[in-house]
Amino acid sequence: MSNIDLDICFDARELRNALGRFATGIAVVMAQDEEGLLGVTVNSFSAVSLDPPLVSFCMARTLSSLRRLEAATSYSVNILLEHQSEISHRFSRPGTDKFANIAWEIGPSGAPRLKHIHACFECVPYAHYDGGDHVIFVGRVVHLLAEGDDRPLLFYRGRYHRLHPTPP
Template sequence: MTHLASASAMTQGSVPTHETVDPTLFRGALGLFATGVTIVTAAHPTNGLIGITANSFNSVSLDPPLVLFSVANTARSLAAFLEAPGFVVNVLRQDQKILSGRFARQGEDKWAGVPYTPGRLGAPILPDTMAAFDCVHYAQYEGGDHLIIVGRVVGMEHNVEGDPLLFYRGRYRALGDEIA
């Protein structure tokens, strides 16, 4: 089934004054874009370790090396991420689904029994991930109901063995067969 959603009527060069895109259809359409899954971590000077599951990770620039992720403006960890000296984006492997779920929930001690190595600015680097990008804050941008946080990569590690954890249509997924 195809769903059509359109913004307000526009003429060339004009900007709509109001949106008519149905939020439920919009979310469903966005869910058709498969993404990797990350845990973004930081070490706050007084609040300690923080971490969230995010699939809003993206590369921005090779020179300088920049990456981004976004956090909901209502997230309890937003202020701590902004006050921490930096952050690490940990790209998860397929077998780290339980860890992803743990850092997606609120209210529990996410760090109980979770091993890590401190990055250059103290943000946790999780073991056995596909990649870890150790970042200092570079810029931030308002993005509707989220804040886009851009980091300059100051260190990284990666291991090409294994397969990444993917998220598609509201569920965790695995890579399929390679297309020739």
């Protein structure tokens, strides 16, 4: 392949709007270190590999707790249920006590994890990659929890959405 220099013919808002046309689930990434608990909402979660079991998510370089998350020895990726948009909002805002009145526990990996969610992937760090204005995290799944048949919280075109029931 040749390395072609093309001019970008769109701005950041146009790119964000176009990317918003891809529906995603909503997750909360959680970790704990000597400074305490940390958690942040993401919609960039993705499967990477089954063997070894790898998942990924991205974090903005402007995130105040980025350094702490990069140094974490374990973390959890918690997939939210369709009625948990308030949890998503809470963990997307800086400076709030995100863990107050939230049901959570320490998982087998040592990472904090939410209770009563769609699924949880507890991970140990596998790799970090440069992703422009983001850092790409790849975690090796060491424990998972996926129970029940409830529906996930979805994000599409800048808003939360719910899956419609499938007719029988």
